[in-house]
Amino acid sequence: xxxxxxxxxxxxxxxxxAVCGGEPEETDGKLxxxxxxxxxxxxxxxxCGVCHRPYDRCxxxxxxxxxxxxxxxxxxxxxxxxxxxxxxxxxxDRQNRQLSAFLAKQMAQxxxxxxxRPELVTYVPCSEESRRKKGFDHGKQLAEAxxxxxxxxxxxxxxxxxxxxxxxxxxxKRLANxxxxxxxxxxxxxxxxxxxxxxxxxxxxxxxxxxxxSVHLDEMGAKGIDFVCFGSR
Numbered sequence: 001x002x003x004x005x006x007x008x009x010x011x012x013x014x015x016x017x018a019v020c021g022g023e024p025e026e027t028d029g030k031l032x033x034x035x036x037x038x039x040x041x042x043x044x045x046x047x048c049g050v051c052h053r054p055y056d057r058c059x060x061x062x063x064x065x066x067x068x069x070x071x072x073x074x075x076x077x078x079x080x081x082x083x084x085x086x087x088x089x090x091x092x093d094r095q096n097r098q099l100s101a102f103l104a105k106q107m108a109q110x111x112x113x114x115x116x117r118p119e120l121v122t123y124v125p126c127s128e129e130s131r132r133k134k135g136f137d138h139g140k141q142l143a144e145a146x147x148x149x150x151x152x153x154x155x156x157x158x159x160x161x162x163x164x165x166x167x168x169x170x171x172x173k174r175l176a177n178x179x180x181x182x183x184x185x186x187x188x189x190x191x192x193x194x195x196x197x198x199x200x201x202x203x204x205x206x207x208x209x210x211x212x213x214s215v216h217l218d219e220m221g222a223k224g225i226d227f228v229c230f231g232s233r
Contacts, residue, residue: 018099019086029098032083040083044076055232056110062207062232064175066214069199071226073114075106078203078231088202088231095136097145103202103230104145111150111198116226118198120191121147122157124182124213142202142230152198157188157220158213175208182209184216193221204229 015030016022022033032040048058055077062072076084091099111118123143131137140156147154161181197217199210204227214225 018090018096019083028102031098031102036083040087043082043084046077048077056113058232059114062204062210063171064207064211066207066211066225066227068214068218068222069210069225069227071114071116072204072207072210073110073116073226073228074204074232075103075110075230076232078233084231091142091202092138093134095134095141097141100138100141100145101148103142104149107146107200107228107230108149111228114226114228116198116228117196118150118152118226119195120153120155121150121198121200122155122192122213122217123200124158124209125156125160127160127181138202139200143200146200150198153191155188155191155197157185157192157197157217159183159185171206171208174206175211178208178212182212182216184220189220192217194223196224196226197222199225199227201227201229203231203233205233 015024017024017033017036018031019036020033022035024030024033025037027037044056045054047053048055048060050060051058055074058074059072078088079085080089087099087103090096091103121143123139125139126137143154161183199213199217201210204210210227217225
């Protein structure tokens with residue numbers, strides 16, 4: 001049914017570049033025009049300001065680094081003005097499977113290049129209020145696309161009650177907000193115990209959400225935890 005709806009949309013609504021609205025190329029599922037694709041590839045070479053390595057080879061730990069997360073991996077630097085940033089923002093607002101598939105493909109490449117060997121994937125969902133407002137959970141959509149790329153099971157380990165909007169909070173308040181809103185899902189421990197878990201997110205700013213989630217995963221008995229995101233500030 002989902003594929004049929006996608007085909008109908010393609011017939012009625014011609015594809016447009018997800019960043020600028022221009023004419024897309026055939027590559028990446030007609031997601032980007034040539035100019036935005038070239039910009040994305042050039043921006044991908046931007047080095048980390050700390051270790052000076054490209055972001056997809058950066059292993060710097062965030063402000064709120066978790067003692068339970070062994071490796072932090074990311075695809076690109078995140079700024080609203082960059083193509084990568086515009087793609088993430090678009091994925092948050094639009095239920096676009098091609099867009100999520102593109103982000104997931106880039107994340108899967110970094111997972112493989114980093115030598116990570118996860119046995120399952122999990123994510124922190126948006127709140128129920130946010131899901132109802134937008135009509136979908138962008139985190140779940142990204143996680144589903146990544147599990148398809150990696151041929152791994154997806155385990156929904158968390159629930160999230162309504163909290164304050166993270167982007168409007170300073171670092172300390174982000175951590176407090178994440179601690180208050182992220183909860184372990186009943187029954188998840190049975191699927192996590194003794195397994196190596198890949199925790200994912202679209203953006204990492206301070207690492208607060210990943211820290212809180214990793215504490216829950218450790219309490220569930222995870223054998224090991226790694227983290228990957230698409231954009232990192």
